[in-house]
Amino acid sequence: MSNSEDPNKPLSLHDPSSSPSHSQPLLSKPPFPSPIDEPPRSESDPTQYLQICYNHGPRSFKDISFLILFLLLVLCTFGFGIFAIFHRNSNYSSLSSFTYNYNSSSCVKDSLSSANWVLLNSSSSHFLKDLIWTLVVTFILSVPLCFGLLLLLKHYTKQIVYVALPFFIVVPIFLNVYWFVACTVSSACSDAFPLAYRILLLVFVFLIIGVIVWILVINWHRIELTVKIIGVASDALSKNLGLFVALPCLTFGLVIYYAPIVVFLVFATFNGDIVAKESSGKYTCVWKQDSWVPAYFALAILTMLWSATAMEETQVYVISGTVAQWYFSKEDEAPRKSIRSSLRNAFGPSSGTICLSGLLLCVVRMVRAAVDSARNEEASGIVNLVLRCCVNALLTAVDFLNKFTINFAAITGEAYCSSARMTYELLRRNLLSAVFVETISSRLLIGIVFVISAIYTIAVCAILKAVSNLGAYSYLVAALAWLLLILVLGFFVHVLDNVIEAIYVCYAVDRDKGEVCKQEVHEVYVHLPISRSQRQSLPSRTIGV
Template identity: 75%
Template sequence: MIIGVIVWIFVVNRHRIELTVRIIGVASNALSRNLGLFGVLPALTIGLFVYYVPIVVFLIFANLNGKIVPREENGEHFCVWKQDRWVPAYYALAILTMLWSAAAMVEAQVYVISGTIARWYFSKDDAGPKHGIRNSLRNAFGASFGTICFSGLLIGVVRILRAMVDNARREDASGIVNLILRCFVNTFLSAIDFLNKFTINFAAITGEAYCSAARMTYELLRRNLLSAVFVEAVSTRILAGITLVLSAIYAIVVCVILKAGIHLGNDSYFVALMAWVLLIIVLGFFVHVLDNVIDTVYVCYAVDRDRGEVYKQDVHEVYVHLPISRSHRAGFVARTPLVV
């Protein structure tokens, strides 16, 4: 029954799935021209952990600041350690700094991916310009560093608020008011998260500041009647599904080989579990990069369409089949060409 339902879903959405597969193929081709990203992005993550080292060390030493004070309880006298007043505030500041830094690093990685892919897209040579990754890194940690930090701050706040909403849901807060507030907050946070995703792509392409990039991104997609939801939702779900299926198959094969060939016994389950986790991490990283490449190519195509140009014919042949945004099917929107 379940298999039949799955097959029916695939048959009904066959055209959408075919289009999504072609979009993923175009993005994979773009990524294959910029394989250096697979070395730069992990290096940025390692740099983040190196940045965390002194913060953690200072947190440890901050905990040592205080004095021993006497205390009386139930007629007994004993000594306790009392931290200085500034230590809790420093802990809060350090933790917030680490969260903000992590969010900013994620946005910096998206910026580097978008800038590199955009340079490939708008170049006449299919191989792309030289030093594309280097230029994107220089812009990310130079002129556009404020944009990245602001985006990281915004996303960090969104994540914290979403965690608070989820925590309230787990505590089973009753009442129609709480339900309405949760729905409103979730919708608002999802809208911010969605808009921010394409804003960073556009900022990396044009070098605009965050607020102007957000406004111009919305106007760009609105003028060209493009459905960003299709690219965002369908491609992400297909990539996530492929990741889960491949990792599960890999774990099963590893378990069978270990039990039948090496005779590890019950230890084979633990090894298979570790293999599954490792492959999930590797494929998750690849999907994260590919997902951002898809978004970047999508925005580049929108810029091309807005300016009436064709830089990558193979991209246009695929993205021209994207569905028109439902909110703009009723009428024609006057187009003002974008100058990048």
């Protein structure tokens, strides 16, 4: 079948014959061992490669077995949780009122029981009131702060970055000196924290600040490129502001999904019996859980961890699908219902792929946590060291393969394994690194967020000291406000990082086809470093404009 039969037909990922002859190849199955060593192919043979483009059409379900496994795990968690509610022992809450009866050789409940009531004093009430109001105001202000920061990064990226850079040093120095002086002046703090330890901590913090200065100096030549990358990503995110509605809704949905599981875990602890325990000739009444309760805890926790990583990958999928539709759209046409279609694909055809990616991410994090825990337990020996190195190498390989897999799956609708393979081939053919986009951008964004949150926290602390009677508790309230603001702004940075990576994959697709869908993106991303392993093997490619 020839392309001339239907000129309006979109390029298909699974239709090799639809690949235009002028496009650069992506994947191949050549008769030679390595495509690097092959002689150049004739442009008259486009059927040897698959053509990548955004798949707007209906997508088939992929990796369905992992979706079924995930649903079975969820059904078992909810099923046994409901059983735990109806099978609970109501005597658990009154364990203290049971005593051992020597006549019946069992634990019986006393006829008298007492209840203890804890009343909050007035100072605690003031503390809670001020804390709640501070957190509410912080959360409300965090929304315009995020949008304001996005607009500033879009229009004044260079100014924001260069103004924030000195604060990376000034704010830590100010906080370091302030706590030292405040602790020295306060008799309670100075008595609890001797001068020698205060000086040691002061010097240690200054050393950390020195490391920050050193990092900025050695990476100064990359600041300009980082500024441009952040500007391009901020522009793309500003064109898809609906993500700031969809993504928090997904997070809120995960919290709602967690709520019954937490309830099930609470009621699972109520499953058991009150039994007598003998110790040194004395009998006491203790609670003995049913044997299946620990297994249910493991099942529920595993379900929650897998659900969290799957939701994280879902957000990456939605961001990538939305950004890709914006990227491959014409300049004078805005994509319609891009977020809705990305959500439909994420919870529909690609749900199995997301479950598989979430499972791999969950396993990697659990294994890495176990390795870190073993490292902290003074485990020594050459065998231990070799095992840790092997595990770390395996985890690094999984991270390497998983880096842009979901981004690619969101664009094409491919299964996980084929997406991982095709993404690697796509980046390798175009001399792009599969593990490096521009890490300095993430660090700069984190630094900007830290500066903003630190300035806000200082202002909150000053206001609380002026209008409230919290005293030293004002520092605690300000610290909690800082934590809330850093979480919200950190979510913004996380979204912007995912946008940067999604644009990177879209740019690779453009580069592979020899096209330019977004000229401003090519002008920036073309300056990213190429893959060192292929710098000498492949000739440089030119991008047509």
